[in-house]
Amino acid sequence: MLPPILREGKTLYPARGFNLQNLVTFKPYALIAYSLSRMKAGEKVKLVHRLYGRKRGCGVLNEAGGYKIERSHMMAPLRNEGKINHKTRTG
Numbered sequence: 001m002l003p004p005i006l007r008e009g010k011t012l013y014p015a016r017g018f019n020l021q022n023l024v025t026f027k028p029y030a031l032i033a034y035s036l037s038r039m040k041a042g043e044k045v046k047l048v049h050r051l052y053g054r055k056r057g058c059g060v061l062n063e064a065g066g067y068k069i070e071r072s073h074m075m076a077p078l079r080n081e082g083k084i085n086h087k088t089r090t091g
Helices: 002-008 041-052 078-090
Strands: 029-033 067-070 073-077
Touching: 029 078, 073 078
Parallel strands: none
Antiparallel strands: 029 073, 067 073
């Protein structure tokens, strides 16, 4: 019942003692956008391999619990955003 409520946005009128927040655990995510336009081709490849891994699911983003949205956008748990930022800058 909970997924349709969240997906369709139905209004609930609670019974006494009912608290929807006790059923749902939302975790804050950071939307990360980046640009590779000023990088050389070799640097771009290194960064993309660091983020996503050479094989799917073995990069920094996956280790942090994040995922790719589109070409230059990704989502990562807010608590791990700093780890991704640090590892992509330092290598």
